[in-house]
Amino acid sequence: xxxxxxxxxxxxxxxxxxxxxxxxxxxxxxxxxxxxxxxxxxxxxxxxxxxxxxxxxxxxxxxxxxxxxxxxxxxxxxxxxxxxxxxxxxxxxxxxxxxxxxxxxxxxxxxxxxxxxxxxxxxxxxxxxxxxxxxxxxxxxxxxxxxxxxxxxxxxxxxxxxxxxxxxxxxxxxxxxxxxxxxxxxxxxxxxxxxxxxxxxxxxxxxxxxxxxxxxxxxxxxxxxxxxxxxxx
Amino acid sequence: xxxxxxxxxxxxxxxxxxxxxxxxxxxxxxxxxxxxxxxxxxxxxxxxxxxxxxxxxxxxxxxxxxxxxxxxxxxxxxxxxxxxxxxxxxxxxxxxxxxxxxxxxxxxxxxxxxxxxxxxxxxxxxxxxxxxxxxxxxxxxxxxxxxxxxxxxxxxxxxxxxxxxxxxxxxxxxxxxxxxxxxxxxxxxxxxxxxxxxxxxxxxxxxxxxxxxxxxxxxxxxxxxxxxxxxxxxxxxxxxxxxxxxxxxxxxxxxxxxxxxxxxxxxxxxxxxxxxxxxxxxxxxxxxxxxxxxxxxxxxxxxxxxxxxxxxxxxxxxxxxxxxxxxxxxxxxxxxxxxxxxxxxxxxxxxxxxxxxxxxxxxxxxxxxxxxxxxxxxxxxxxxxxxxxxxxxxxxxxxxxxxxxxxxxxxxxxx
Ligand SMILES: Nc1ncnc2c1ncn2[C@@H]1O[C@H](COP(=O)(O)OP(=O)(O)OP(=O)(O)O)[C@@H](O)[C@H]1O
Ligand SMILES: [Mg+2]
Numbered sequence: 001x002x003x004x005x006x007x008x009x010x011x012x013x014x015x016x017x018x019x020x021x022x023x024x025x026x027x028x029x030x031x032x033x034x035x036x037x038x039x040x041x042x043x044x045x046x047x048x049x050x051x052x053x054x055x056x057x058x059x060x061x062x063x064x065x066x067x068x069x070x071x072x073x074x075x076x077x078x079x080x081x082x083x084x085x086x087x088x089x090x091x092x093x094x095x096x097x098x099x100x101x102x103x104x105x106x107x108x109x110x111x112x113x114x115x116x117x118x119x120x121x122x123x124x125x126x127x128x129x130x131x132x133x134x135x136x137x138x139x140x141x142x143x144x145x146x147x148x149x150x151x152x153x154x155x156x157x158x159x160x161x162x163x164x165x166x167x168x169x170x171x172x173x174x175x176x177x178x179x180x181x182x183x184x185x186x187x188x189x190x191x192x193x194x195x196x197x198x199x200x201x202x203x204x205x206x207x208x209x210x211x212x213x214x215x216x217x218x219x220x221x222x223x224x225x226x227x228x229x230x231x232x233x
Numbered sequence: 234x235x236x237x238x239x240x241x242x243x244x245x246x247x248x249x250x251x252x253x254x255x256x257x258x259x260x261x262x263x264x265x266x267x268x269x270x271x272x273x274x275x276x277x278x279x280x281x282x283x284x285x286x287x288x289x290x291x292x293x294x295x296x297x298x299x300x301x302x303x304x305x306x307x308x309x310x311x312x313x314x315x316x317x318x319x320x321x322x323x324x325x326x327x328x329x330x331x332x333x334x335x336x337x338x339x340x341x342x343x344x345x346x347x348x349x350x351x352x353x354x355x356x357x358x359x360x361x362x363x364x365x366x367x368x369x370x371x372x373x374x375x376x377x378x379x380x381x382x383x384x385x386x387x388x389x390x391x392x393x394x395x396x397x398x399x400x401x402x403x404x405x406x407x408x409x410x411x412x413x414x415x416x417x418x419x420x421x422x423x424x425x426x427x428x429x430x431x432x433x434x435x436x437x438x439x440x441x442x443x444x445x446x447x448x449x450x451x452x453x454x455x456x457x458x459x460x461x462x463x464x465x466x467x468x469x470x471x472x473x474x475x476x477x478x479x480x481x482x483x484x485x486x487x488x489x490x491x492x493x494x495x496x497x498x499x500x501x502x503x504x505x506x507x508x509x510x511x512x513x514x515x516x517x518x519x520x521x522x523x524x525x526x527x528x529x530x531x532x533x534x535x536x537x538x539x540x541x542x543x544x545x546x547x548x549x550x551x552x553x554x555x556x557x558x559x560x561x562x563x564x565x566x567x568x569x570x571x572x573x574x575x576x577x578x579x580x581x582x583x584x585x586x587x588x589x590x591x592x593x594x595x596x597x598x599x600x601x602x603x604x605x606x607x608x609x610x611x612x613x614x615x616x617x618x619x620x621x622x623x624x625x626x627x628x629x630x631x632x633x634x635x636x637x638x639x640x641x642x643x644x645x646x647x648x
Contacts, residue, residue, distance in 0.1 A: 074562045107559055110555070
């Protein structure tokens with residue numbers, strides 16, 4: 001599903017430049033649930049943003065679902081993001097003046113889906129994350145865990161190939177974090193490929209594979225015995 | 234533009250951000266409102282000044298005499314100059330082809346007027362038939378004096394509307410009634426109105442021949458009044474009238490033995506010259522209001538740009554989110570512009586309709602000196618609204634463009 005070879009990324013600030021990713025090689029197959037770990041500043045988010053086409057690499061090869069991702073212009077990047085990817089952020093990033101339902105329906109609007117169908121699909125995913133009753137509430141009326149579940153529903157709405165989650169549980173307490181992980185495991189069980197950035201070991205143990213980053217390189221990449229979040233809930 | 238989905242998205246955004254929508258709209262609407270009211274008052278002032286010029290024909294030349302100020306050919310200064318019938322006859326004949334209307338005037342400043350038990354004191358003016366047109370007087374009853382009255386020394390009068398109200402108390406038909414002026418009977422043959430109002434309507438006209446004979450005027454005249462036939466352009470007419478005044482002065486100075494450089498003995502007033510100045514003034518007033526208006530528009534444009542800047546900045550994160558979930562850059566710019574144009578258009582037209590409505594309804598009743606019926610050209614007002622909408626769109630475009638250029642990852646970064 002994802003193949004990257006020798007990926008480099010530097011940030012330039014005035015005369016300083018910071019080499020963040022120093023040659024990452026990394027494959028993800030369809031249906032995997034991978035966690036990316038590492039200390040703060042190791043480049044986890046940078047890597048995920050490049051994979052998510054929110055940012056561009058300086059050098060290296062990236063193939064997503066057999067499509068080489070390079071020389072992206074804004075238009076094509078937007079199209080690929082809409083078709084291939086779903087994002088889940090630490091700070092939820094819901095549009096605050098739109099109801100849960102409208103937030104979930106947003107990717108479908110940009111996909112050109114008609115309103116009626118959009119709302120039906122959005123409702124279906126809200127049911128899936130257990131928030132059918134909250135569909136007309138604004139984000140400000142929802143708890144952190146509920147917001148993240150709305151965000152997950154939104155990421156799923158356009159039926160993307162890969163879900164990318166950057167510290168999806170970073171802003172949540174332990175119990176809520178496990179609920180969110182249970183949801184993510186359920187989605188993975190249905191076959192969706194998911195990448196999760198985290199620095200919490202218990203969260204990483206709930207995935208099927210842990211990739212460890214340090215100073216811009218992968219120092220460890222191992223399969224793990226998945227811990228089911230439902231055991232804790 | 235005609236994408237229903239886009240319209241729904243925009244209505245939703247606007248209705249869920251009511252305060253922002255309202256404030257943007259308010260600033261646009263009030264800008265247009267102020268502009269229309271200003272332009273309306275500029276127009277009203279121009280109307281008011283024009284009105285001042287309506288009481289007499291606008292190309293009138295009026296002549297009077299005073300005392301000489303310079304010694305000339307052995308004659309002392311301080312000598313009163315008296316015009317006589319032959320002066321008028323000479324000028325009337327010589328300039329026959331150039332003159333449109335002409336009249337000599339002999340005046341009794343205070344004529345004691347009696348009718349039955351009513352009495353009053355009015356100016357009595359002995360005039361020629363043309364004087365009606367020089368004065369812009371309108372006949373409401375009967376007729377003005379004519380050359381038959383003049384040649385027959387008829388004791389007939391045309392009274393002003395005000396005189397009629399005061400002497401006849403509006404009860405009776407004054408036509409063919411006899412009134413006494415300084416004890417002498419005159420027959421009323423007409424009633425006139427004058428755009429100059431009450432002051433101009435409290436006069437009584439009679440043939441100059443009659444006035445001179447009855448009031449011991451002999452062949453003396455007080456004033457000359459002329460209008461010239463208009464030429465093709467205002468400037469040519471003005472030039473001709475100035476030349477006429479010059480030649481007439483020369484003639485009068487010569488026959489009355491006045492020093493050619495004596496400026497005070499013969500007085501002339503050329504309405505055309507004065508109105509040229511006033512039209513210049515009207516131009517200046519209009520220019521001033523336009524200037525203020527354009528400044529208002531500029532302030533409005535700056536205001537709208539500012540609001541757009543703030544709105545876009547406030548929505549940077551939202552734009553980042555929309556991009557992350559697959560919005561095309563142009564769809565976001567389009568959305569922001571569409572919103573901006575929609576809000577400025579609605580607000581602009583609201584301001585336009587409210588202000589023009591106010592002018593339409595209250596303008597005619599407004600009682601401010603020198604302001605008459607303030608109104609505004611609809612096309613002008615419409616253009617300003619369109620300018621403001623365009624300006625809002627352009628002003629919105631640049632921040633929108635910049636916001637879209639920001640990488641989603643930067644727009645989404647937590648503070
Ligand atoms: N836009 C940027 N400009 C300059 N430097 C940046 C930028 N984004 C990230 N960095 C730097 O790159 C390095 C890697 O950042 P990154 O966000 O990928 O770390 P991370 O592994 O996600 O850390 P954390 O666990 O704290 O989220 C950091 O040193 C960071 O300061
Ligand atoms: Mg990070």
